[in-house]
Amino acid sequence: MKATGIEQARFEPTVLSAVRRYWVMVTVIAVLTAVAAVGYSMTQAEIYRAYATVTVPQSTLAEGEARTQYFDSQVLLLQSQEVADRAVRFANAELNENLLTRRDFTGENSSLEITPPEQATPGGFGSSIVALTFTWPSSKVAQAGVNAVLRAFDDARSAAIAAQGAADVAAVQRAIDDARTRGQRNDLQNQRTQTLVDLQLALATHPTVTWAAEPQLPINGNAKRSGAIGLIAGLALGAVLAYLRAGRRRCLDDRLDPVAIYDAPLLGDIPPTARTRIRSTLSATAHPLPMAADPQSAAAEAFRFTAGSVERLRSAQDHRMAVVFVSAESGSERSTVVANVALAVAESGTPVLAVDADAGASALTGLLLPGSPQSDGFEQVVAGCCPVSDCIEPSPLNADVTVLRAGPARVRRTSGTAYAEAVGKLIAEAKESFELVLIDSPAVLTAANAVELVQDSDATVVVLGPGEPVRDHVTVVERLEHVEPSVAGYIYRRTGPGPKFVRRLRERIGPEPLQPVELLAFRPARGPRQPQD
Template sequence: MATTIEQGRFEPTVFGAMRRYRLMVAVITVLVAAAAVGHSLTQTEVYRAYATITVPQSALAQGDSREQYFDSQVLLLQSQDVADRAVRIANAGLNDTVLSIRHFAGEGKSLEITPPEGAQPGAFGATIVAVTFTWPGARVAQTGANAFLQAFDEARSAAIAAQGAEEVAALERAIRDTRTAGQLTDLQNQRTQTLVQLQLDLATHPTIAWAAEPQVPINGNSKRAGAIGVVAGLMLGGALAYLRATRRRRLDDRLDPVAIYDAPLIGDIPPAGPKQLLSGLATATDPLPMAADPQSPAAEAFRFTAGSVERIRAARDDRLAVVFVSADSDTERSKVVANVALAVAESGTPVLAVDADATEGSLTGLLLPGSPQGDGFEQVVAGCRPVSDCVETSPLNADVTVLRAGPARLSRTTGAAYAEAVDKLIAEAKSSFELVLIDSPSPLRLANAVDLVQDSDAAVVVLRSGESVQDHVRMVERLDQVESDLVGYVYRRTGRGPKFVRRLLERNARRPEYPVPARQFAFQAAKNARGSRG
């Protein structure tokens, strides 16, 4: 048996975790999307007005490079002077004191100036600048954006006029100080040219695409909020699913247990198919496909498992006692033992099925439907009753004999006394039956189960997809404490659908009476009767 585990084999992936916990991921996604949509519907509507401006280079700044001039215009856009002018113009247009300087400058401003994409401060280039103004009202947003552009145009014109006046004043001082006629003529020509350029610059305004009144709020789109919520929910759900999967590693593949037990797969049991779903949940699955639907894929899988057990018995050329163990305490193990017993008995091999799990008693209910409760395994190991007084032939097949579990005793037999009693019971059973199948409690739940494994000739682990890897690592540790001969494992594939539905179906399947169809029961009884006469 393997005691070292391939740790990397069971490391989950994000998509695998999302598939495993798909219901959790779906719930989280729906909740986040609903929260996003709800937030968008309760939020105050905000509008954004959009405008653009292209600034021509002035004639007075022909000596500057185009990039340098555009940089100066971007800085002018961001200046306090433009912000002050914009406040006055906007409030005048609104006929109310709505906006203040903080809405155009400083932190938390409603105004955004976007230089050309990819440009860096100091190298903006002479291209279009975008201006947006965001406000809870559409008209204020439009007025704020347009007031800002108008304020920039006024500030630009004022700056050009101041620059032109300064240059003209400098030329006039030079004219007054000149002493030669030639220099005087040149300076007078320069003054005239400067005055002409000044008038041209004042007459040339930036090209402005004025902001229209926005019709749709930027935050009131519930569809977009829902889409963003779905993406965020999937990311959050995937992260939580992966975290959960890393903490609770599971068996997802039928060959995963090989890495844990170093034992072969001797049975791959598919889930029982749905039957009469509309008539009630109790009949949704068949715990005994060998009796209820002998031609089903599940029944054939149990025949394959029974064939593996028979080959092990033939290879040892002796009567065989096989104990079936599992990591948990559900009824899946009992179903496997019951179906394997019926499959072996089809060939006429006498089988004793031992229900050693008094807390569940599921095997007894499956193979002895409707039989009254009586003494059984618990009383035999306690020395209160012999085996012959506690066995009963199964009505499903005359070659299957059942040692019922018996009522649990308050004073349990444990330790050496239990091991000795179990050894004696198995020896007595093997003297009368060629094959003994023992439905053992989980070794993780009851210490006595280890003695059952030790006294049996072979052990088979029953497990389902989705079981905890850590539980089976603990199982290996328990089985390694005794000289167990683990010959293989049976893998039960779980059906699709939500876990709570599967659990409800399993709970209904645990009822003590198993509903065998009347015609099939009569057919089986007649077959058994013919066999006994032969």
């Protein structure tokens, strides 16, 4: 398949998949944000907010005025300089100190906030209730401030009503003095009397006030609320960062995603193996060889299914076959897959040669030849230092599995045409004695010789897992697209539990050495097997 034909849109991430992939990052960001919010709330000075309400009745002197217009005039009175000046005097007198000024009651940076019921239906319940709040570092000052505004408003309102009433009475009195008939004078006198009555009623009617109580809790000192807000903000921020990261680093999230890259079928889906020890986080790893340690497990059955797929590839060609297992990068558990597939194929009595061509890791050698001393192997055969027959040895885990160990890494490496010719000769010689040759190749993106192994083999199988970057496998396709044969299929190895960095650290530490008790559970070796013609 050409790399240019890969559908990039298939790998576009979603927010949910990004959060699931980078859940550790999202969790850390959320926790750090919550801790920062709690710490910030604890370092800030406590701020208290006192709350009060006032309901303004319409004055009898303003019955001819529209209700909404009158209410607006009362709100403007609340916000006036006159009320602010009166409130300063009342509050400082109650506190017995000159603490508050006009700027605390009026202006853009004032501590007083007046909220009229803008959304209320005119004439309905709550349509004339005005909310007032006063914010201050002291709860007592906050209470005194908002209550002083209520007292100042009542006084200013009464003063305004008295002034309006006096003006109305004076106007009527002037009309009485200018009256020409007794009837006009009598009517105007009645009107003056009614005006005086209305004035007294208006002065006797005060606004309905809900006085502010002293606040007990600061508005910024609630650690639980700050932590909850910080946690929610951190989760949102973490989700956004995870999505951006996933967009830049598109990964394989589904076991069928590689089909769009390699245009090859799924040969095996290997589940995570169960843990066989309960120790620390780093040492409680799954056994790398379920085919030997736990033959009845689900992972062992998955490897048997995968081995059957490899066997069908060999049956389709009707001759002995060399299959190379490749991966994009190291750490994909490729060697573990090769070792288990070799043991699964050998269960039917098929002679298998497992070739460890990755001298840098030698993981396959450690799995199939546990505890054996280091000796010559693949590196020395490729260099022409010794023949294949002198370097192979049977695995103690199964007599039908023969291993060509990696051998000590050589300072002067064989590469290029010489490497390709040596590998071709090695594979041809191995196929004369073994029906199936399984080759553990170095990572394609870290070793150029991996392409030569693909060129000289009969089939190529890619080993990969979730979370691997799509661009890495696109690069693998670009490197293999001019090499024959093409990729025959891929094996999807599911990762075990735990964060990715813990799994990578386990891989760097390597598998734990097999104990003698564990070796007793393996199938005993039956001695060296004579090569077959």
